[in-house]
Amino acid sequence: MAADPFRVMVRKEIADHVRSWRFIILVILIAMTCLGSLYTAVGQMAKATKADDPEGAFFFLKLFTLTDGSLPSFTVFISFLGPLLGISLGFDAINSEQNRGTLSRLMAQPIPRDYVINAKFTAALIVIAVMLFALGFLVMGLGLIRVGVLPTAEEFMRVICFLLVSVCYVAFWLNLSIFFSIRFRQPATSALASMAAWLFFTVFYQLIVNVIARVAAPSATSNPLQILKYEAFVANLLRLVPSQLFSEATTTLLMPSVRSLGPLSIEQVYGSIPAPLPLDQSLLIVWPQLTGLIAATVVCFALSYASFMRREVRSR
Amino acid sequence: MIEISALTKRYGNYTAVDNLNLSIARGEIFGLLGPNGAGKSTTILMMLGLTEPTSGSVTVCGIDATRNPIEVKRKVGYLPEDVGFYEDLTGLENLLYTAQLNGMTMKAAEDRARHLLARVGLAGEADKKAGKYSRGMRQRLGLADVLIKSPEVIILDEPTLGIDPQGVREFLTLIAKLSHDEGLTVLLSSHHLHQIQEVCDRVGLFVKGKLLAVGTIGQLSQELFSNEPFLIEAGIDNSSEVLKEKLAGIPGVLSVVPELGVWRIGCSRNAAPDIARTVVESGATLNFLKQNQYGLDDIYYHYFEKNGTALSAAS
Numbered sequence: 001m002a003a004d005p006f007r008v009m010v011r012k013e014i015a016d017h018v019r020s021w022r023f024i025i026l027v028i029l030i031a032m033t034c035l036g037s038l039y040t041a042v043g044q045m046a047k048a049t050k051a052d053d054p055e056g057a058f059f060f061l062k063l064f065t066l067t068d069g070s071l072p073s074f075t076v077f078i079s080f081l082g083p084l085l086g087i088s089l090g091f092d093a094i095n096s097e098q099n100r101g102t103l104s105r106l107m108a109q110p111i112p113r114d115y116v117i118n119a120k121f122t123a124a125l126i127v128i129a130v131m132l133f134a135l136g137f138l139v140m141g142l143g144l145i146r147v148g149v150l151p152t153a154e155e156f157m158r159v160i161c162f163l164l165v166s167v168c169y170v171a172f173w174l175n176l177s178i179f180f181s182i183r184f185r186q187p188a189t190s191a192l193a194s195m196a197a198w199l200f201f202t203v204f205y206q207l208i209v210n211v212i213a214r215v216a217a218p219s220a221t222s223n224p225l226q227i228l229k230y231e232a233f234v235a236n237l238l239r240l241v242p243s244q245l246f247s248e249a250t251t252t253l254l255m256p257s258v259r260s261l262g263p264l265s266i267e268q269v270y271g272s273i274p275a276p277l278p279l280d281q282s283l284l285i286v287w288p289q290l291t292g293l294i295a296a297t298v299v300c301f302a303l304s305y306a307s308f309m310r311r312e313v314r315s316r
Numbered sequence: 317m318i319e320i321s322a323l324t325k326r327y328g329n330y331t332a333v334d335n336l337n338l339s340i341a342r343g344e345i346f347g348l349l350g351p352n353g354a355g356k357s358t359t360i361l362m363m364l365g366l367t368e369p370t371s372g373s374v375t376v377c378g379i380d381a382t383r384n385p386i387e388v389k390r391k392v393g394y395l396p397e398d399v400g401f402y403e404d405l406t407g408l409e410n411l412l413y414t415a416q417l418n419g420m421t422m423k424a425a426e427d428r429a430r431h432l433l434a435r436v437g438l439a440g441e442a443d444k445k446a447g448k449y450s451r452g453m454r455q456r457l458g459l460a461d462v463l464i465k466s467p468e469v470i471i472l473d474e475p476t477l478g479i480d481p482q483g484v485r486e487f488l489t490l491i492a493k494l495s496h497d498e499g500l501t502v503l504l505s506s507h508h509l510h511q512i513q514e515v516c517d518r519v520g521l522f523v524k525g526k527l528l529a530v531g532t533i534g535q536l537s538q539e540l541f542s543n544e545p546f547l548i549e550a551g552i553d554n555s556s557e558v559l560k561e562k563l564a565g566i567p568g569v570l571s572v573v574p575e576l577g578v579w580r581i582g583c584s585r586n587a588a589p590d591i592a593r594t595v596v597e598s599g600a601t602l603n604f605l606k607q608n609q610y611g612l613d614d615i616y617y618h619y620f621e622k623n624g625t626a627l628s629a630a631s
Contacts, residue, residue, distance in 0.1 A: 003416060003422075005416065005417045005418075005419065008413070008416040008417060009417070012413060016402075016404070019404070100400040100401075100402070100403065101396065101398055101399055101400025101401075102400045102401060102402060104366075104394075104396040104399075105394075105396060105399055105400065105401075105414075105458075105461065106417075107364075107366055108364060108366075108389060108392075108393070108394035108396070109389060109414060109417040109418060109465075110386045110387070110389040110390040110417070110418060110419075110465075111386070111417055112386060312361070312366070312367045313366060314357065314361070
């Protein structure tokens with residue numbers, strides 16, 4: 001029984017990724033930082049638990065969010081290094097095949113053209129998912145040994161959701177870099193373009209939004225409704241960036257006491273018991289963020305797909 | 317085997333292939349000749365359905381290449397110009413990958429890959445990384461890669477580019493042998509005329525997107541040099557005007573060009589006996605006498621002389 005060509009391609013791509021130095025280096029980097037953040041989180045555990053803490057029941061989730069200030073927490077590391085992982089797996093997906101002269105040979109085989117790009121995407125996604133889940137479970141396992149507290153079923157589900165969101169987030173950067181690898185002939189150019197996009201979104205975009213916010217700020221004496229509108233406007237501007245969507249989604253998922261991502265009025269809070277939300281309610285809060293993240297990923301993939309399918313493949 | 321009719325490809329205002337009609341029979345080795353940028357590669361891409369023609373149609377093995385490229389690619393092996401391999405994989409692994417993409421089982425693929433590697437003379441290098449292969453070895457691995465799917469037609473785009481003369485010779489002999497043994501139809505493109513004239517059954521001259529002439533080399537030379545079908549080369553040390561006039565006086569001799577040591581004499585009949593007698597009687601030394609067929613080089617340049625001006629006048 002012969003294997004399906006698509007599976008053969010995915011298998012080869014995964015093998016290529018796993019054997020490449022670049023991936024090994026990134027795995028080491030990410031694993032070390034994550035273990036470092038776990039170490040600081042464990043050290044902070046005792047101080048962080050208070051008797052009246054509404055999140056007291058979610059002791060285990062603190063492994064992912066706690067920090068003593070010397071090292072960022074696990075979630076922050078993922079939001080920072082995740083894009084790097086995605087970019088490094090995708091930036092030379094198509095153009096290196098073209099430059100090595102293997103793309104036209106591949107195209108001469110009896111496979112549909114979109115297999116090439118689909119296989120590249122699927123393989124990288126599998127690698128990312130396996131890696132993030134392995135890392136997440138590693139942190140959980142080490143936490144179990146160090147702290148000795150068992151996670152509840154809900155905590156476990158929240159961690160799974162968090163890891164799924166992380167995979168989506170890294171997939172966005174993967175697709176963006178695959179798109180650049182189709183547009184630009186030189187791998188260096190596409191790597192730089194992806195890095196530029198990443199830097200822009202993580203550093204400069206916030207600065208620009210700050211400038212806009214300052215210009216558009218209403219006076220302190222203006223109508224509360226106006227101030228509310230202004231706050232929403234700034235928050236929405238920030239949400240155009242995938243990293244913002246990711247951090248909002250992860251905060252809500254890993255901190256069950258977060259009830260809203262926007263301002264709450266006194267009337268809304270009045271009479272509410274400071275208790276954690278159940279998982280489905282937390283998911284409901286971050287649903288728009290999740291949708292936005294997945295939509296951005298799909299848009300990038302669609303762009304790459306369209307430009308790849310229309311392209312005429314010549315030898316190098 | 318390959319039927320091309322009224323095929324045209326335009327990129328914007330530029331016409332890469334202009335109203336091409338061609339048909340290639342089963343088991344034939346056909347050479348597509350032309351200078352760089354003549355539209356050879358574009359034509360090949362259209363045969364494989366890798367790019368869409370602006371108008372016209374290509375049928376390979378009875379299958380429309382534009383509508384059903386995947387079926388065509390099952391039957392056609394294509395060796396692109398300057399082929400590349402995955403450098404981290406060995407030669408054998410590269411072949412196995414291609415074989416699996418063609419739906420072969422691992423077992424069958426390995427048997428066939430080993431057989432083909434031996435056939436192209438790479439049996440000893442099978443487990444070497446493809447990145448360490450030389451240009452000539454890569455080209456031979458490319459040939460094995462093309463053959464692994466047991467194609468009916470193989471298309472080779474500039475297969476002799478960048479290989480040393482000895483390598484070219486071996487490579488072309490290999491192609492001719494394979495074609496003969498397995499009844500393959502071969503289409504190869506090149507701008508090196510004399511290299512492929514030994515192996516091709518028929519050639520097509522391709523210039524600026526137009527097919528100027530098709531036929532065997534003999535036919536082409538007859539068509540072109542109908543007034544001077546015989547070219548006789550004589551090795552004469554002497555270069556006197558008297559001898560030249562005497563030779564020109566022989567019935568059937570149309571032109572005499574004395575070059576250093578070798579005289580080129582164009583005739584309408586085989587006048588070699590008369591030429592030999594005349595040279596010897598004149599007292600000059602006759603080193604050798606050779607009847608030449610016009611080569612592709614002559615045909616090619618002749619066409620350029622004739623059509624280069626016509627084409628530039630038209631455009």
